[in-house]
Amino acid sequence: MASLHPNHVWEIDASLCTLYYLSNGHKGLQVMDSAKFYKNKPANLARIASDRVWSYEITDHTSGWIYVEYVMGAESGENLCSVLINAMQERGGADVLHGVPKILYLDPGSANTAGMTKNMCRSLGINLIAHKPHNARATGQVEKARDILERDFEHGLRFCRVESIDELNRLARLWRMKFNRTAIHSRYGMARTDKWLLITEEQLVKAPSVEVCREAAVSAPVSCKVDSFVRVRFRGRQYDVSAVPGVCVNDRVMIARNLYRDDQAQVVMTGEDGLKSFFLVDEVQKDEHGFAVDAPVIGESFKPLPQTVAQQHL
Numbered sequence: 001m002a003s004l005h006p007n008h009v010w011e012i013d014a015s016l017c018t019l020y021y022l023s024n025g026h027k028g029l030q031v032m033d034s035a036k037f038y039k040n041k042p043a044n045l046a047r048i049a050s051d052r053v054w055s056y057e058i059t060d061h062t063s064g065w066i067y068v069e070y071v072m073g074a075e076s077g078e079n080l081c082s083v084l085i086n087a088m089q090e091r092g093g094a095d096v097l098h099g100v101p102k103i104l105y106l107d108p109g110s111a112n113t114a115g116m117t118k119n120m121c122r123s124l125g126i127n128l129i130a131h132k133p134h135n136a137r138a139t140g141q142v143e144k145a146r147d148i149l150e151r152d153f154e155h156g157l158r159f160c161r162v163e164s165i166d167e168l169n170r171l172a173r174l175w176r177m178k179f180n181r182t183a184i185h186s187r188y189g190m191a192r193t194d195k196w197l198l199i200t201e202e203q204l205v206k207a208p209s210v211e212v213c214r215e216a217a218v219s220a221p222v223s224c225k226v227d228s229f230v231r232v233r234f235r236g237r238q239y240d241v242s243a244v245p246g247v248c249v250n251d252r253v254m255i256a257r258n259l260y261r262d263d264q265a266q267v268v269m270t271g272e273d274g275l276k277s278f279f280l281v282d283e284v285q286k287d288e289h290g291f292a293v294d295a296p297v298i299g300e301s302f303k304p305l306p307q308t309v310a311q312q313h314l
Contacts, residue, residue, distance in 0.1 A: 003103075006199040009061035010101040011142035012084065012112075014075040017053040017154070053168070056083040057145040058097075061105070063195035064185050065097045066145045068153075068176055070168045077114030081217045084120070088207035094177035096193055100205040103127045105139055116217045122268055123216035123256050124207070125278045152179060208259040221256040221268050230306055231284060238284040239265050242306035245279075249308060255281075 003009040054075060058067040067087045071079045090098045104121060106112045108130040121128045131138035153175045162168050180192040188195060207213065224232035226249055230242040234255050241247050241255075244267050258264040258280060267279045285293045296303040 003061040005203050006060055006062045006065075006196045007099050007101050007203055007205070009103045009105055010058055010087075011061060011105045011139045012056065012058045012080070013107060013139060013142045013146070014080065014109075015055050015057065015146045016075075017055060017070075053165075054079070055146070055149065056080065057142050057149065058083070058087050059142045059145050060097060060101075060192075060196060061141060063192050064141065064187070065180050065192045065196045066148065066176055067097050068145070068149055068172050070165055070172060072165055075109065077112075077116040080112060080114070081116050081120055081214070084117075085207075085210055085213040085217075088213070089210060090206070091173075094181050094193065095173060096180075096196055098207065099199075100124050100207050101126060103129055105129050105131070107131060107136065107139060108133050115220065119220050120213060120217040122221055122276065122278075123219065123259050123266075124213070125266065127276060129275075148179075205260075212259055216257065216259055219257065221254040223252045224255050226251045226253060228305075230308065232281075234265055237265075239281045240284055241267060241281050242308075243279070244269070244281065246309055248310045 052074075053070055053072065055068055055070050056079065059065065069083045069086060071083065073079065084104075088098055088100055102125075104126050106128075113130060118128060120126075136143055153172065157168075157171070160171065162171070180196075181194075182191060184190065185192055185195065208216075222234060224234050226232055226241060226247055228249055230247065230249060231238045231240050232253060232255060233239075235257070239255070241253060244253065246269075247253060247267075254268045255265050256268055258266045263283045263285075264280050265283070267281055269277045269279065271277055287293050294303075
């Protein structure tokens with residue numbers, strides 16, 4: 001399957017590091033010795049369960065650019081949102097991947113379909129697509145990124161002294177900047193960084209700040225009733241929804257913040273194909289007396305309300 005341009009589709013996956021755990025004492029990153037951690041000694045594995053290192057890999061489908069970040073604990077909605085937010089931020093230098101993807105393609109695991117992930121993707125206008133269960137090859141590119149990471153980066157960690165997760169992520173950043181800038185991708189014959197940098201200004205959607213993204217992750221869309229003026233009240237403001245297809249007076253619509261502009265919100269609609277569509281709606285601007293600035297003035301002009309589909313049919 002094809003994607004259209006850099007940042008069109010990102011794939012994301014979480015992996016439990018099979019080689020290491022990070023001790024809270026003075027030993028730092030430790031190799032999991034096969035003589036100590038195997039099926040006949042489950043107590044040893046349970047003892048270091050909270051110290052196991054997880055990694056989240058993100059790949060840009062068009063360029064194959066690999067972003068990796070390590071976390072402690074387990075696969076969770078909080079960890080996924082945190083890594084995704086960090087990946088979307090502009091970090092500078094050769095760490096070029098950033099911006100908001102149009103589609104996030106991932107497995108149907110509980111953390112990936114958690115409410116936090118869905119809330120943030122709705123607010124950012126990201127189409128969240130999960131593949132069929134037990135079909136990991138559907139996101140094979142990001143699965144391959146885990147293989148590349150183990151062979152090209154993690155095997156060398158046993159020769160370093162890593163004391164914390166921050167130090168591990170610092171080394172991972174150095175690795176991904178060099179790898180994406182130098183390794184030639186077999187599909188198009190260029191380095192991944194060179195291919196990603198071909199993104200156009202229209203295709204690169206800058207992400208809001210980390211704080212705004214985190215707020216979006218815990219803010220679900222709100223159901224609002226359409227009044228007789230074909231407007232809705234949301235977060236103490238009025239928004240004109242007359243341009244949203246199929247909206248009628250007294251309907252209820254799901255509306256969420258637009259993180260890119262304060263004077264707009266977005267209506268979230270589910271189509272017949274089950275996919276989400278996002279419609280931007282403008283705030284009704286008011287004058288100093290609280291009237292809409294485009295309202296007709298008594299004795300000077302007239303202006304009909306917009307007709308809904310039901311009124312047009314009638």
